[in-house]
Every structure is written in C-alpha cells, then in structure tokens.
Amino acid sequence: MEILKLAPNPSGGYPPIQSWTDNKPVPEGYAEVVCDAAIFYESKGFVTPTLIDNAVVAFAPNIEAYEANEAAYPEAKRQPTDAERIAALETYVLQKEGII
Amino acid sequence: MVDGIIDGNGDSRLLQTVSDALTTYPTYNDFMTALIAGTFPIDLLLGTGWDTVGTPLSKSSLLTDAVVAAIEAATSAFSGEPTVSEAFNKIVGALSGGFSITKGTYTGNGTYGSSNKNSLALSANARFVIIAGSEGIGFLGRTASYGRSITGTTATTPQPLVVSLTDNTWYWYNATNATNQLNLNNTTYTYLVFEVA
DSSP states (O other): OEEEESSOOTTSOOOOOEEOOTTSOOOTTEEEEOSOOHHHHHTTTOEEEEEETTEEEEEEEOHHHHHHHHHHSOOOOOOOOHHHHHHHHHHHHHHHTTOO | OOOOEEOSSSOSEEEEOOTTHHHHSOSHHHHHHHHHHTOOOOEEEEOSOEEEOOOOOSHHHHOOHHHHHHHHHHSOOOSSSOOHHHHHHHHHHHHTTSEEEEEEEEEOOSOOSTTSOEEEEOOTTEEEEEEEETTEEEEEETTOSEEEEEEGGGTTSOEEEEEEEETTEEEEEOSSOTTTTTOOTTOEEEEEEEEEO
16 A cells, blocks of 8 residues: 655645555554545645545645745756766867857 | 365365345346356355365464464564564564564655655664665665765765654655655655664
8 A cells, every 4th residue: 555644744745655564554644545646746745635534535736835845946957967068168168269 | 284185076165155146146147247247246165075174274373363472572563463474574584683674665756855855654663774766775774863865966975865753754855956865756766674673
C-alpha cells in the first residue's frame, strides 16, 4: 500500500507519498492512499486530500499554496557544463578581437 | 510437518455449495456465467479418501503466538502480526549482528527547502537510511543532524541534507534544489532502512 503524511509542510504542500508494508497498520498521522495520485504530482504535493475512513480517496489542487511556493522556491536553473563555459569564452574573445 | 497423500480414488475432497443453488443458478448457462465471473459460491471440504492427512497450513503449525513472543523477547517487538518471513527476517537479523534491512519507495514531488521537507515513516528500530534515485544517492542517520546527497548535478561535492526526527517520522531537506533533496518530481526513489533487530 501507499501512505500519505496527513500534516502538510509549512509551505502547505504534502511530502511525497511513500510505500508501506501491507500487513502492518498504517502509522498514526498517516492515511492509506487508495486513489490515483496524478493530481498530487501534477501539483507537486500542493493538494487538499479528501479523507474517508482514514483513507485518501481524492486529491484537489491547492493552487494558492502552489503559486506561493513557486515564488518562494523557484526551479533551479541548470548550470552550464565546463565545455559550454569554454565555448562561450572562446566566442566572446573571438568576437572582441573582431575575428568572427 | 507431514505431507498429505491421497488414496487416488476420487474422494479426497468434496465440493459443497449454497442450499438455494438450484434456484439461484437454474440453468447450466447461469452456473457457468457465475463460475466465469468468480461469483459461484463453494466450500472445499476434506473427503475421506486420504492415505495420510497432511499437516494443515495454519497459525498453529506455522507461527504460534508463543514463538512470536519468544522472538520478541530475544530481539524487539514486531509491528502487528508478523508473517513467517518477517519472523525469519528478524531472527536472521539477530544472527547477523543484530541488524535487519527493509526497503521501500517514494515518488518525489519536485519541492525543496526547509518549508518543503521530505519525510518517511520508519520503524522505531531504524538507525540508518540509504536513498537511491536516477539522479543520485543519499544517506541519513538517526542520530545525525546532517545527511548527504551525491547527485548528478553536483557529482564532486556531496550536498547537505538537514535531518530531523519526530516520533518515528524522519525529515530532511536541502536548501538548493529538489535534485539535491532527492525529491525530483515523478521520480521513484528506493530506500533501504537498516534496523536493529
């Protein structure tokens, strides 16, 4: 089975869903996820879960919390590789000396 | 345990169905339809055609409460009713230096930072965790405030994972990005948990 921690992070988003051994009781503060989790991942965990009998049966996006988090934690830009850095420097020097 | 040996005279097992089967399934077609759908009710009874009746597969023959209590007394408590495999796993763990290893998975959601901690519910016996995903690996220790991740974007420099623990939930985060936090969106991470037996 898969379980979700019921208390969200300070950002309002929920931590990732984790696997759990079927024959062990769901730990306190967690609920079994019995629905599709596509919305959970599309919303990066910023959702409002619907609970029935301590099981998550649906997720709805929490757009307000999602957008606030995107502003606070922007996606990191990819760092250029060493080859890309050298190529950029070569281009800069060649342009500065009027060669290209 | 004793293996069961049938006489081979067609009398080792009997089928019994509900008393109103003739009215509920009046035609052969009704019977077959229910059979195909997996809704036809039967009990499988033991017949008399046995040369040797085998040991039944039951709790009393596989793993009694007394044996479970003895294992727990020598090691630590189980969470719930253990299977035979879990009981053996705990014994093997005790024999191999007092440790056992369990595994699990989580799927990253793409967030990072102190307001977006990852968390895992683990047993009270968990002491050390290794996490592995497509972009790298990480290490967490129960008594350590910091773990480390080594990921594709920072292969030469291990990145800090700030670790905390509440009850039996382990938390960690990295302040830089989701890759370092081992939390890339829609990426499956496998974790191994080293537990004291």
